[in-house]
Amino acid sequence: MNSLPLKIDLHVHTCYSWDSATTLKEVVVYAKKRGLDGVAITDHDSVKGALKLAKKRNFLIIPGIEVSTKRGHVLALNVTIPIPPKLSPFETIQTIHDVGGIAVAAHPTTVYKGGLRRQITSNFDAIEVINSSSFPFFLSTCLGRRLAVRLNLPQTAGSDSHYPSDIGTAYTIIDANSEVDEVIQAIKRGATVPFGKPIPWKARFRNAVST
Template identity: 45%
Template structure:
């Protein structure tokens, strides 16, 4: 069967997102998704809230780790991972915890992204080739990178507001609706990333949330 899953969603635990668990579920259903992954910045608190609970759709635990070299997604990760390790050490830790390591929005100069040389050396399981805010000029280069590494291509909205959920997502061909089956399918490259056009108006709330986060850190 094929599942439509947004593999990159931030909740209020990221500090720069307005998405609660309830809002994420409503938005995912509205977007026609079968599920989404929680990938908060260096925080796994929301993952604890979904443990042992049944929802109408699939919710994948995860995290977006800040390494010294750029952001790295860890899917299937329930435990916190220390930030500011090297990218290689971060990927190693994700694998030790039984997760998959994905290079999100790679090569993007407007985000804390991994560069090409780093992605090629650290052993990621997938490359996010469809990100809702990825400049079109990078699309070919990112897809070329995934093909060179012979790893899965994934899609995720990188949503920080509810309306962005589902703007980019991944079609995953799985044997059954389970976390294990989904992770295995990604590892086996049974994925098709897709992306919708994003209105510039959707970026303003995200920018404001980031500004408020920086002010709180002062």
């Protein structure tokens, strides 16, 4: 069976996150504009926007959530119910697995977002080695890659965009057919290549003054 590599931004916020203004319609418009084949919607502690958009079925949407654990953020992909916040990273991973999702360590090595750092173990299914909102970007990316290699875990990338124009600044090339389950399986077996750059400073400033 032939599968085409897909270009997917695995970390996108919508207005269902308290800190994002992107509407569901804008997600699809901008994702297509950036040449993406799909996005994972990973709002902070909410799956509402993800489920609403996934129902429309006119674009590949991986339903997810960004869980605030006791010690940093964890991306849960392929989940349709909220994962409770404030559990330990280990308990969070267990809960994600119990409901059929995969757990990705979000921006694990960034300085200002409260990265998971030493909480990362091989219990995770993948590590987000490129996050366009991470600071300092190049150092975080380099440390993230090193961590993934050391733990022998698949590598992903996502923009962590909170504004429509930032969607697709980072993306993961995934060797899979355009189905949620197939994408998830491909991530698990490491059929992924992360790409991306930082969100420009101008945009960060704009984001900071408008929130």
